[in-house]
Amino acid sequence: MSVISSPYISPSASTNRMMLNVLIALVPGTLAYIWYFGYGLIINLIVAISFAILFEAGVLLLRKKPLMPYLSDYSAIVTGWLFALCIPMHSPWWLIVTGIGFAMIAGKHLYGGLGFNPFNPAMVGYVVILISFPKDMTTWFLPMQVSSDSLSLMESLSFTLGLLEPQHWDALTSATPLDQYKTGLGMNLMISEIRQSPVFGDFAGVGWEWIANWWFLGGVFLLYSKTIRWHIPLAMISGLLLFSLIFYVVDPDSVASPGFHLFSGGLMLGAFFIATDPVTSATTIKGRLLYGFLIGALVIVIRRWGGYPDGVAFAVLLANMAVPLIDYYTQPRVFGVNPPQDH
Amino acid sequence: MTTSAAEITSNGLWKNNVALVQLLGLCPLLAVTSSTINGIGLGLATMITLILSNSLVSMIRNIVRPEVRLPVFVLIIASVVTIIELSMQAWFYDLYLVLGIFIPLIVTNCSIIARAEGFASRNTIALSALDGFMMGLGFLIVLTLLGLIREVVGSGTILANADLMFGPAAALLKITLNPEYGGFLVAILPPGAFFGLALLIVGKNLIESRIMAPVVPPSAEPVLTT
Numbered sequence: 001m002s003v004i005s006s007p008y009i010s011p012s013a014s015t016n017r018m019m020l021n022v023l024i025a026l027v028p029g030t031l032a033y034i035w036y037f038g039y040g041l042i043i044n045l046i047v048a049i050s051f052a053i054l055f056e057a058g059v060l061l062l063r064k065k066p067l068m069p070y071l072s073d074y075s076a077i078v079t080g081w082l083f084a085l086c087i088p089m090h091s092p093w094w095l096i097v098t099g100i101g102f103a104m105i106a107g108k109h110l111y112g113g114l115g116f117n118p119f120n121p122a123m124v125g126y127v128v129i130l131i132s133f134p135k136d137m138t139t140w141f142l143p144m145q146v147s148s149d150s151l152s153l154m155e156s157l158s159f160t161l162g163l164l165e166p167q168h169w170d171a172l173t174s175a176t177p178l179d180q181y182k183t184g185l186g187m188n189l190m191i192s193e194i195r196q197s198p199v200f201g202d203f204a205g206v207g208w209e210w211i212a213n214w215w216f217l218g219g220v221f222l223l224y225s226k227t228i229r230w231h232i233p234l235a236m237i238s239g240l241l242l243f244s245l246i247f248y249v250v251d252p253d254s255v256a257s258p259g260f261h262l263f264s265g266g267l268m269l270g271a272f273f274i275a276t277d278p279v280t281s282a283t284t285i286k287g288r289l290l291y292g293f294l295i296g297a298l299v300i301v302i303r304r305w306g307g308y309p310d311g312v313a314f315a316v317l318l319a320n321m322a323v324p325l326i327d328y329y330t331q332p333r334v335f336g337v338n339p340p341q342d343h
Numbered sequence: 344m345t346t347s348a349a350e351i352t353s354n355g356l357w358k359n360n361v362a363l364v365q366l367l368g369l370c371p372l373l374a375v376t377s378s379t380i381n382g383i384g385l386g387l388a389t390m391i392t393l394i395l396s397n398s399l400v401s402m403i404r405n406i407v408r409p410e411v412r413l414p415v416f417v418l419i420i421a422s423v424v425t426i427i428e429l430s431m432q433a434w435f436y437d438l439y440l441v442l443g444i445f446i447p448l449i450v451t452n453c454s455i456i457a458r459a460e461g462f463a464s465r466n467t468i469a470l471s472a473l474d475g476f477m478m479g480l481g482f483l484i485v486l487t488l489l490g491l492i493r494e495v496v497g498s499g500t501i502l503a504n505a506d507l508m509f510g511p512a513a514a515l516l517k518i519t520l521n522p523e524y525g526g527f528l529v530a531i532l533p534p535g536a537f538f539g540l541a542l543l544i545v546g547k548n549l550i551e552s553r554i555m556a557p558v559v560p561p562s563a564e565p566v567l568t569t
């Protein structure tokens with residue numbers, strides 16, 4: 001038995017413990033995703049995570065860094081996992097590899113690796129392929145509960161390998177609820193007319209709203225395990241609710257309800273898993289509130305006026321860009337230095 | 344200050360390359376290089392401007408009083424660019440339409456006034472013309488390379504729209520690498536220009552540090568940034 005000296009409290013917040021908590025918190029939402037949308041996600045996850053690890057190892061070798069300490073912090077797995085959740089089901093393999101390659105190489109290692117990247121790597125990879133391959137990135141499959149048919153594992157695999165093209169499977173593919181909402185408004189339809197489509201559920205899309213609930217549950221676990229703190233998710237959700245409520249009150253016929261916005265697209269996932277990335281988010285308390293609020297407001301701005309149906313990824317990247325400025329102006333006063341002037 | 348022709352050549356093409364080392368004239372460089380032909384078109388226009396403006400500035404270098412030299416240089420450059428713009432409008436109308444505002448904007452290209460002030464106003468006409476040619480050629484090569492990279496990655500073709508510049512027969516020059524290639528749009532969009540230029544600079548620095556080492560520090564030459 002070895003004798004160790006004091007202090008006897010071991011640090012609990014190591015990088016790999018935090019990343020492991022994130023992975024655990026992602027499990028329920030991921031299972032719900034597979035339940036609603038089928039095996040495609042499993043294949044996306046396998047391809048994205050294995051290539052994330054491959055690219056990480058490759059760049060580490062090029063940078064002459066030791067492999068094991070960096071690979072065993074699970075950060076590549078978290079990036080690959082989050083990236084796989086963002087892209088459409090049954091994406092061809094080259095799309096996933098391009099995106100995750102960009103995420104790991106340009107988004108992470110060109111800046112110096114984990115801890116030095118100003119932008120969330122998974123979002124960098126996602127945005128690059130979103131603006132580069134609009135056709136592939138907007139072909140989404142219907143939830144199995146809505147579509148007439150479901151795909152077998154082999155069929156899902158042949159989509160990924162590029163043997164089948166999802167664009168030809170009209171019966172199974174559809175625009176996402178956010179996309180339908182944007183297109184419908186463009187055609188001067190009212191919200192009540194747009195919601196006639198079978199993809200809409202109680203709040204948002206069938207499937208999507210329940211997946212969002214499970215992301216929320218994972219987020220609660222992250223809060224409970226002190227992996228993240230409450231400021232960013234709360235500020236982001238309030239920013240989104242406040243802005244969507246203003247527009248909704250003014251014109252409820254042509255603006256989706258705040259509940260729709262909250263449970264649609266990547267909002268829940270973004271609020272608890274993406275915006276809270278400790279490297280790329282603000283560090284001060286006030287800064288975190290401002291940063292989260294900024295993302296929530298930007299999501300509504302992009303969804304309402306932007307060219308893309310969902311704006312979480314763009315909003316996170318824009319807020320990442322503002323982080324140095326936010327941190328600079330929200331520095332708390334150091335105790336005993338420059339005391340406030342009493343009048 | 345006297346400089347040899349060999350030194351001017353190596354400065355213009357490599358050691359003091361306008362785009363890769365001085366990083367001047369980046370806005371047209373980044374904006375128009377979405378295809379090879381666009382790059383060549385703007386590169387040629389800039390090169391001709393540099394040769395003409397350098398020669399003219401060198402001719403009048405002993406007449407102009409130093410207090411008013413900069414306005415005079417700008418006037419000369421603006422006149423030269425107007426001539427080039429009108430000529431392009433007359434003979435390469437389609438290319439003129441593609442390059443649009445970036446032709447008149449050559450006036451504001453920092454590299455041109457930098458060469459006028461830094462070189463042509465203190466050297467003979469022949470050397471100044473050579474300097475303009477070499478600096479312009481260095482710029483042209485980078486524009487062409489960047490256009491080529493972005494066109495290949497972004498749309499999978501080489502020399503598309505060559506007929507804009509060389510007449511209808513040149514449409515045959517277009518090479519399609521893979522007809523099924525969907526195109527990597529980001530390379531054509533503005534971020535692709537930054538990535539491409541950054542990679543070219545990386546390439547130049549790699550060649551210097553790995554192949555041409557040991558590196559001699561480049562001779563100090565006044566560089567204007569505007």
